[in-house]
Amino acid sequence: RFTQDFSATVGMAVFYGGPEKAPVARYPLGLTNVGNDFEARTRYLGLSAIAERDELSLIGVSIGPGGFTSLRVGLATAKGLALGLDLPVVGVSSLRVVARAIQGDPGIARVPVMSSYRGEVFAAAYLIDDGSVTELVRPALGDPEELVPRVLAAVDERASVVRTEGATPESLLDEVLHVYGSEGPSDLARLEPAYLRPSDAQLPKQPLRTEHSS
Numbered sequence: 397r398f399t400q401d402f403s404a405t406v407g408m409a410v411f412y413g414g415p416e417k418a419p420v421a422r423y424p425l426g427l428t429n430v431g432n433d434f435e436a437r438t439r440y441l442g443l444s445a446i447a448e449r450d451e452l453s454l455i456g457v458s459i460g461p462g463g464f465t466s467l468r469v470g471l472a473t474a475k476g477l478a479l480g481l482d483l484p485v486v487g488v489s490s491l492r493v494v495a496r497a498i499q500g501d502p503g504i505a506r507v508p509v510m511s512s513y514r515g516e517v518f519a520a521a522y523l524i525d526d527g528s529v530t531e532l533v534r535p536a537l538g539d540p541e542e543l544v545p546r547v548l549a550a551v552d553e554r555a556s557v558v559r560t561e562g563a564t565p566e567s568l569l570d571e572v573l574h575v576y577g578s579e580g581p582s583d584l585a586r587l588e589p590a591y592l593r594p595s596d597a598q599l600p601k602q603p604l605r606t607e608h609s610s
Contacts, residue, residue, distance in 0.1 A: 452483060454581075456572030458563075459487040460590040461518045461535060462510070467589040475584060484581030488571045489590065491535050495522040496567035498559045505532055505556040507547055512537055512593060519547050521556070527574050537592045 457474035460467045471487070478485035494508035502525040510518045517540045521533035533550045536543060548556055 452481060454572070454576060455481075455483050455485040456568070456576075457485065457487055458490040458493060458568070459587065460490055461512070461537070461592040462490050462589075463513070464589075464591060464593070467591065471587065471589055475587065478584060484576070485584055485587065486572050486576045487582045487587045488568075488575050489535070490563070491518060491520045492522060492529055493563040493568050493571045494559055494561075495520070495529070496524060496570050497561070497564045498557050500555075500557050502526070503554065505551040505554040507533075507544070507551070507556050507558040509540070509544060509558060509560045510562075511560075515539065516593075517543060518592060519543050521547050521551050527570070528578075529571075529574070535590075535592060 455474050455478045457471055458467075459471060474485055477483070491508045491510065494510060495506040498506040498508070500506065502523070504523075505521045506524060507519065507521045512518050516537055518535060518537055519533075519540075520531065520535040523530040523532060532554075533547045536547070538546075544558065548558070
């Protein structure tokens with residue numbers, strides 16, 4: 397299985413050969429390099445050369461929330477691999493992947509917090525028990541000094557653990573395998589990034605004039 401996560405400041409690509417084998421790679425790629433740096437993208441794509449085509453059965457990809465450019469590049473790459481290799485693809489939430497990296501008893505609320513830059517963060521809250529995931533607070537975007545206390549207040553009857561670090565290869569694989577096993581593959585045509593933040597690129601309020609002055 398081949399999985400990737402480019403939603404955070406560290407881009408990660410992992411090949412997983414089965415339960416008897418450990419994930420074989422994690423590539424720390426700066427987020428700003430993912431979209432435009434050809435060498436970084438080539439190094440990332442080179443991970444697929446670890447396995448023969450017959451050893452690959454599934455493509456997993458983080459669909460966000462996260463950076464606009466990095467999510468689009470990562471998702472387009474996963475779709476291209478899935479289409480070209482005729483493999484199923486599974487899109488997973490980057491916040492749920494981070495939540496799986498939080499250690500603790502099943503009853504605790506796991507609160508993943510990811511930087512969205514510009515002084516804001518993404519945050520949510522989940523319960524994870526025997527592999528299943530229950531959403532306690534839906535993913536949101538906001539000022540960390542306001543959003544994180546609000547999320548914690550929403551789960552104040554439970555013990556909670558906050559994680560501001562990124563995902564791990566194991567948490568990414570766990571979420572991909574869980575979603576694939578419980579929901580099946582994603583619809584390739586409908587799989588889109590979950591940004592939460594609107595794009596900075598906006599259409600002009602007034603239509604552009606196309607006629608030429610005489």
